[in-house]
Amino acid sequence: xxxxxxxxxxxxxxxxxxxxxxxxxxxxxxxxxxxxxxxxxxxxxxxxxxxxxxxxxxxxxxxxxxxxxxxxxxxxxxxxxxxxxxxxxxxxxxxxxxxxxxxxxxxxxxxxxxxxxxxxxxxxxxxxxxxxxxxxxxxxxxxxxxxxxxxxxxxxxxxxxxxxxxxxxxxxxxxxxxxxxxxxxxxxxxxxxxxxxxxxxxxxxxxxxxxxxxxxxxxxxxxxxxxxxxxxxxxxxxxxxxxxxxxxxxxxxxxxxxxxxxxxxxxxxxxxxxxxxxxxxxxxxxxxxxxxxxxxxxxxxxxxxxxxxxxxxxxxxxxxxxxxxxxxxxxxxxxxxxxxxxxxxxxxxxxxxxxxxxxxxxxxxxxxxxxxxxxxxx
Numbered sequence: 001x002x003x004x005x006x007x008x009x010x011x012x013x014x015x016x017x018x019x020x021x022x023x024x025x026x027x028x029x030x031x032x033x034x035x036x037x038x039x040x041x042x043x044x045x046x047x048x049x050x051x052x053x054x055x056x057x058x059x060x061x062x063x064x065x066x067x068x069x070x071x072x073x074x075x076x077x078x079x080x081x082x083x084x085x086x087x088x089x090x091x092x093x094x095x096x097x098x099x100x101x102x103x104x105x106x107x108x109x110x111x112x113x114x115x116x117x118x119x120x121x122x123x124x125x126x127x128x129x130x131x132x133x134x135x136x137x138x139x140x141x142x143x144x145x146x147x148x149x150x151x152x153x154x155x156x157x158x159x160x161x162x163x164x165x166x167x168x169x170x171x172x173x174x175x176x177x178x179x180x181x182x183x184x185x186x187x188x189x190x191x192x193x194x195x196x197x198x199x200x201x202x203x204x205x206x207x208x209x210x211x212x213x214x215x216x217x218x219x220x221x222x223x224x225x226x227x228x229x230x231x232x233x234x235x236x237x238x239x240x241x242x243x244x245x246x247x248x249x250x251x252x253x254x255x256x257x258x259x260x261x262x263x264x265x266x267x268x269x270x271x272x273x274x275x276x277x278x279x280x281x282x283x284x285x286x287x288x289x290x291x292x293x294x295x296x297x298x299x300x301x302x303x304x305x306x307x308x309x310x311x312x313x314x315x316x317x318x319x320x321x322x323x324x325x326x327x328x329x330x331x332x333x334x335x336x337x338x339x340x341x342x343x344x345x346x347x348x349x350x351x352x353x354x355x356x357x358x359x360x361x362x363x364x365x366x367x368x369x370x371x372x373x374x375x376x377x378x
Contacts, residue, residue, distance in 0.1 A: 012038040012113050020061050020088045021141070025133035030123045037119040043067075043106040049090075052103045056093020057117050062086065065110030069102045082107070094120060095135075179222040192315050193222040195362040199355050200307040206347045207303065216271050221304045223272030224279045227257025239318050251288050254280050271300055279304045282339045294341075302341040306332060306348050309339070314359070325356060 014031040017038070018024045023031070041060070043049060049060060052071055062083050069081040069089070080102060083089050093100050094117040124131040179193060201218035209217065228236060231253050235246045242250055257276030261269055278292060278301040285293030297305075313328035323331075329352060336345035348355070 010040065011035070012040065016063065016113060017061065017115075019086045022088065022091065022134050022137045023061075025137060026123065026130045027127055030127050030130060033123055034115055034119055037116065039114045041112045041114050043110045043112070045106055045108050047106045047110075049104040049106065049112065050100055052100055054100045056090060056096075056098065056100055058114050059088060059090035059094050059117075059120070060104075060112040060114050061088050063111045063113055066107045067104050067110055068107050069104060071102050179226055191362050191366040192311055194365070195359050196304075196307050196311040197221045198358045198362065199311070200304050202351060202354060202358065203307060203344065203348055204300070204303045206351055207299070207344065209299070209303075213300075216268055217300050217303060219268045220271035220275055220300065221307070223257065223261060223269075224275045224304055224308055225253060225257065226260055226272070226276055227253035227255070229260075230256045237318050241319075251280070254278070254289050274298050275301050275304050277301075279308060281305075283341050284338050287339075297341070302344050306340050306344045309335075310348070310355070311359075325359070 012035045014028070014035045017026075017031055017035060023034070026034070040063075041049070043065070049067065052073060062085050064085055067083040067089070068079045069083065070076055070079060083104070089104055090100070092098070124134070197218050200221040201214045204217045205211070205214040231250060235242065235249055238246070254277055258273050261273035261276060264270060264273070275298075277289070278298055281287035281290065281292040281297045281301065283294060283297070283302075285291050310328050310332050313323040313331060314325055316322040329349070332340065332345055332348060336342040
């Protein structure tokens with residue numbers, strides 16, 4: 001054992017062994033026998049008591065100091081456990097004659113009592129009842145250890161879930177604020193985002209999306225126009241028609257939004273980038289920026305396009321009045337197979353009562369927020 005020394009100055013007393021539960025069941029004569037043949041070992045900081053894979057020819061009882069358990073074949077920097085005074089280690093290897101499962105290294109100056117395998121086997125042969133007790137205690141300890149690992153894993157899973165939820169909420173809050181910043185430049189209050197995204201999520205579910213995908217569309221679709229944050233005010237807020245040059249600048253918001261959202265590892269932001277880039281593509285190939293057609297247009301964008309245009313039609317903008325809902329629906333139906341995926345239009349028409357309910361709910365929420373008194377700053 002690297003760096004160890006044997007001390008013969010002080011004999012081992014039986015009480016030093018009974019502090020270990022698995023040895024405490026031995027008769028006094030057996031303990032005295034073990035104590036007579038035991039050896040004290042002294043280790044300095046960093047000394048190795050034994051290495052992972054070594055033959056198990058002895059066990060130790062820690063009397064002073066602190067040791068650590070590591071598995072160099074897996075990760076030498078990961079400390080699996082710490083061994084304090086009164087605790088035993090190495091007993092499994094001597095009982096099942098298997099190689100050491102881990103390395104034991106002194107963290108600070110340590111003293112241990114080493115009990116040889118041959119001495120323990122001789123004592124157990126002489127005292128069969130003690131052997132059964134020892135093995136029973138060991139099995140109980142392993143069972144309790146297994147239960148503690150299971151409890152720890154459950155606690156760890158809950159902690160990871162909580163932190164993942166916190167991180168996800170933080171990411172979504174950043175996305176919401178970015179989206180609101182873009183929409184506020186177009187004099188929108190946020191109700192458009194709320195209505196459109198809720199309807200898009202519902203339409204996605206009706207079109208066969210899983211619950212997870214429908215929820216992702218709920219959070220990703222508000223990013224569809226985030227590129228407008230880079231469009232000059234004199235174009236974005238122009239009350240009249242755009243000239244050809246201004247229209248080209250306006251159309252660039254799709255590519256600008258995709259560039260703004262590029263490189264994220266968040267699945268929601270990745271979907272938001274896809275929607276931002278392709279929600280102005282048309283089913284017949286006449287859209288922008290890439291002229292995609294039919295099912296070349298991503299599913300989430302085909303969903304968002306219908307809901308975005310409908311909500312834009314029923315919203316008041318600097319360049320137009322709000323349309324009545326029935327006229328907006330008629331326009332959506334008219335554009336089936338041209339601007340929009342005809343199947344999305346069919347589903348949208350079928351769920352139109354739900355669409356109106358979502359619109360009304362969002363408007364009520366917005367009215368309550370506007371009527372609420374402002375918070376008083378301290």
